[in-house]
Amino acid sequence: MPPSRFVVWLNHAEAHVLQLRDEATSKTVIAQSEHPRLHRREGSVSGARAAPDRAFLDAVARALDGADAVVLSGPGLAKSEFLKHLQRHAPALAASVVAVQTSQRLPDETLVRGARECLRAHDGRTRLGL
Numbered sequence: 839m840p841p842s843r844f845v846v847w848l849n850h851a852e853a854h855v856l857q858l859r860d861e862a863t864s865k866t867v868i869a870q871s872e873h874p875r876l877h878r879r880e881g882s883v884s885g886a887r888a889a890p891d892r893a894f895l896d897a898v899a900r901a902l903d904g905a906d907a908v909v910l911s912g913p914g915l916a917k918s919e920f921l922k923h924l925q926r927h928a929p930a931l932a933a934s935v936v937a938v939q940t941s942q943r944l945p946d947e948t949l950v951r952g953a954r955e956c957l958r959a960h961d962g963r964t965r966l967g968l
Contacts, residue, residue, distance in 0.1 A: 844908045845953035846920075848917060895919070907934055907957055
């Protein structure tokens, strides 16, 4: 059975999960039902942030079920929060994370090409997840 490889682009509102096969890819988009409110009070002096949406992060993790290698990509802190979520709640899946990259929303073809290059470079190296 060929390895199961994924690239995930996510922000706090949606996740694009692409499974990389030999030449083809399959895509799943997971979106929150309403736009997340990241700050508890606008203009807050404390700078308090709302906790990550666990249901959203669990849904993204379910889409990666059985992954051998995962590249996380996206702007801001969502990708780091997702990796921390995996480390706490799905350590086996967290162990499959090979790279975390910062990027704006890219076309799927560009995202897949970059992920394939990253996965080739990381074959046989230590995983980041643990």
